[in-house]
Structures are given as structure tokens and as C-alpha cells.
Amino acid sequence: MALAALPLAACNTVVMNPSGDIARQQADLVTTSTLLMLLIIVPVILLTLLFAWRYRQSNQAATYTPDWDHSTKLELIIWGAPLLIIIALGAITWISTHKLDPYRPLERLDESRPIPTGVKPLEVEVVALDWKWLFLYPEQGIATVNELAAPVDRPIRFKITASTVMNAFYIPALAGQIYAMPGMQTQLHAVINQPGQFDGFSANFSGDGFSHMRFKFHGLSEADFNAWVAKAKAEGSELSRADYLKLEQPSEKEPVRRYARVADGLYDAILNRCVDSAKMCMGQMMAIDAAGGQGKGGVDGVSRKAWGQGEKSFVTAQCTPANADQFLPAPAAARQD
16 A cells, blocks of 8 residues: 555645645645545445455355344434535535635634734736736736746735636645636735745646646745846836737747836726727626617717717727728718708
8 A cells, every 4th residue: 555655756746745735724724625525435434344344255154144134223314424424525515615725815824823903915916828928017017927926924816817828826735726717806805925936827728838828826925026127127128018919929838037017007098908908897897788888978989979869879990080980970961952
């Protein structure tokens, strides 16, 4: 048995021995659930082997009762024990599902330390691209490609989206995976409790370059994190909308990049799928729909222009006051001619 388990000695057990409190709680949940289930599995396996040995054909000393068909005590054990375990698993799962909700802000740094009063979470905006990761730090005003860093023992709030297809953001040492989807935003709250360098990757197949869609996550002291930010500001360039549109194009094995400045509102434009200013933002589109369509005025993205003896509304992302005539019906007098 020991020899059979020897090849596993080289395996990375980060999932069951993580460095972040959320991942630690998830690992504890897996361990507790497994042990509870083994309370039934192990006895059943042992009793199966015992019965097969005890009641083998050659054992003439075994009690032979062909007409036996019921035992209240056995029925209570057979059904009662699994029922109690299922109730325990259900209670643990119910509590953990709410406690470890990725959208729920953290209440503690670890099992012995609550969140200190006045500590503000580090906000990181995550964009899954083909096939690399873009990380935006709105508070620090920087951005990175395929490199992520955060101070040890400081809560992190991730806002996650994607550029084209669905991916899954996953740092096993930090927390469980969560999906990244275009035009949608998911969230993840986590904290890293130990300094070090940890692996991050996409856990959802997204095309040819998927296997290289990896990055390093650095758990740093507060001083080292500030130095890392300062280095990005000193060495990096600006991430403009035009630069993002080039970065968005599919590519593999991208090296680490750092940007000292980020265009205003870039993440919101990525989320609303309108980094290209010629496209209407999803937020504008939904506001127009909520107002009753493009015939309604007073909505962002909709404008009005004098037309004949009245006014007409038009969507400014599809046309401009200069070319609005191309998108509006001709006046009644012109149609009669």
C-alpha cells in the first residue's frame, strides 16, 4: 500500500494545503465531508468482505436461516446511520454555501483574526482574454498582463469578466474557481495569508491557447507590494483603449507586461463591450430598451433632432446629428412628393 502511494509524493497538494483562508475553509469542507461519508463506506466494505468470508459455501459452522427476512434492529442501523450522515452533510453544506459565497465580503483574515476595523479591500479588475489575463488596479492606477500581486493579510475583492468566450479564474492557493463571462461580471472575495509565489490559470477550456493561459500570483508584504506598484508605474507604459484592442487579439505565451496608467473607464467599457467607441455600450442599450426603445428621449445614448415641424429621436451610437437623416424616415411632405 505504501509503495502504491509513493508516486503521489511528488504531487502538488496545494488544494488541500492552501495559503489563503477561503481556500483553507474549502479544503476543510472537503475533508469533513469525506470523513463523514467514510463512516458509511468503510463499514460497508468491511462487512461485505466479512459476510463473504463468514458465509462462504465451505463454512459449515455458519448459521443457516433460509427463511429469515426481517430484523428491526438491522433496519434501524441500515437506514438510520446514513440518514444521520446525510442530515449532517446537508447542514454543513448549507452553512458553508452561504459562508463561502464568493460574492460575500470577508469577515475574517483567518480562524483567529477578524478583519481589522477600517481595512479597505484591495480591488482588482480581472479580464480573461484570448489567451492571457489582464489585471487592472483602479486604486493604484496600474494594470498588468499575466502577473497578479496582493499584500498578505489584506482582503481582496475581484471583479471578473471576459473579452470573448467563457473562462474560469482559479488560484488554488487562494480560493475556489469562478467563471469569467463576456458582458457579465462575477465577483470573488479572498485573502492570502502567507507570502510566496502561487500559480493561477484558466480552469475552463477556451480554445487553442488555453493550456498556456497561466499567470503568477505574488503574496507580498505591504512594503513589497508598494514597491511592486512603484516599479510598474516607473517602467510601464499607458494602456489606452487602442492598446487594449490590440492586446485583445488572440495570442499565446504572452510575457508579463506592466502598465503605468490606464485609460479612464476602461474596465466598464470592457464589461459593456464598447471599448471601440463606434459601438454602443450594453448599459446604454439596456437603458434605451427599458425606456421603451429608441423612440424615447432623455436616455443616455439617445438624442433628438429637429425634423420637419417636430423632432425625431435617434441612437447616437448608430448615427450622429450629422448623418441622422440616413436613419430617420422622410418627412410626410417629402413622401407625398
